[in-house]
Amino acid sequence: MEIIRSKQFLAERAWGARDIANMNGVTTRLHWTDQPYKWHINDGEEVFAVLDGKVEMxxxxxxxxxxxxxxxxxxxxxxxxxxxxxxxxxxxxxxVIEKEGSV
Structure with missing residues (x-):
């Protein structure tokens, strides 16, 4: 059992992540960023939920x-x-919830 206070999470670099769970090859990760990512196509489906802030997708x-x-x-x-x-x-x-190893 664990409680994660997402609004308090900071990473050392843009898109730094904290791994939360890996459920049969599907990862759940908490990311912090203040910089754009890169254009990409995932290896499978992706769920991207904004917990704090705004993002232009x-x-x-x-x-x-x-x-x-x-x-x-x-x-x-x-x-x-x-x-x-x-x-x-x-x-x-x-x-972010996605297939393990996805971009």
Whole structure:
């Protein structure tokens, strides 16, 4: 049993993470960042939940780029093959659930 106070989590570098759980090859990680990630496509599905802060999520569908502002409590679901990149607006803390070893 463990309680994690996500709003208090800090990492030494952008996208630094704290591993929370690995359930049969599906990882749950808490990330802290104040810098954009990189465009990528995960090896499987991804659930991206903003726990604190705001993130502009860019994604591509059918060759077109889109973006949405995700606020605290919002969840972005990337199905297999969804190219995307997260740009925090200031500091953000994000819970990411994905296949172990995914980008």
């Amino acid at each position: 860019f994604y591509r569908q059918n060759g077109q780029a889109f973006s949405e502002i995700l606020e605290t409590g919002d969840i972005f679901y990337a199905c297999v093959g969804t190219e995307h990149v997260a740009h925090p607006i200031g500091e953000a803390r994000i819970l």
